[in-house]
Amino acid sequence: MDSRSWTSTCSGGTHVVGESRVPIKQGGDIITARQQGRALAAQLGFSSADQTLIATAISEMARNILVYAKVGEIIVRPEHNGKAGITIIAHDAGPGIPDINRAMQNGYSTSGSLGVGLPGTKRIMDEFLIVSEVGKGTTVTMKKWKT
Numbered sequence: 001m002d003s004r005s006w007t008s009t010c011s012g013g014t015h016v017v018g019e020s021r022v023p024i025k026q027g028g029d030i031i032t033a034r035q036q037g038r039a040l041a042a043q044l045g046f047s048s049a050d051q052t053l054i055a056t057a058i059s060e061m062a063r064n065i066l067v068y069a070k071v072g073e074i075i076v077r078p079e080h081n082g083k084a085g086i087t088i089i090a091h092d093a094g095p096g097i098p099d100i101n102r103a104m105q106n107g108y109s110t111s112g113s114l115g116v117g118l119p120g121t122k123r124i125m126d127e128f129l130i131v132s133e134v135g136k137g138t139t140v141t142m143k144k145w146k147t
């Protein structure tokens, strides 16, 4: 694929659709990350319903960063691996997750919350990979493809 695949046309003319990184340090950053993700999804031509799902996935992962790791970042970028899509990476250098299988179960929470963030987010995305090491941090990489 050539670089033209990375451009999109909107009211301001043709421009490159790129990656954005949002540091997560406080509650307001969740809103910013959510908006960045929704805007990129819109530029890429995702339906309004999919834009909402993508924004929700970003909120959940950003909220986990804030609650469990305190700081981290959300990266959103276009994916063009034969098909068009969006990739979201939520990364932190926090405490890590000792038992990922358990954390992925509905209702498991170490903060007395609902425990639906991870399993719910996995359900609404097409690809979901979580890599975590205790004492090192957690990285969630997820993708959604345009249908």
Ligand SMILES: Nc1ncnc2c1ncn2[C@@H]1O[C@H](COP(=O)(O)OP(=O)(O)OP(=O)(O)O)[C@@H](O)[C@H]1O
Pocket (backbone or CB within 6 Å): 060, 064, 065, 068, 069, 092, 094, 095, 096, 097, 103, 104, 108, 109, 110, 111, 112, 113, 114, 115, 116, 117, 118, 119, 138
């Ligand atoms: N970034 C992270 N770093 C460390 N632990 C995490 C992280 N994200 C999730 N966890 C662990 O995985 C558990 C499950 O996360 P999940 O988002 O599914 O539920 P929750 O945050 O507890 O509740 P909810 O998201 O429903 O409010 C958390 O309770 C926490 O123990």
Ligand SMILES: [Mg+2]
Pocket (backbone or CB within 6 Å): 060, 063, 064, 116, 117, 118
């Ligand atoms: Mg959560």
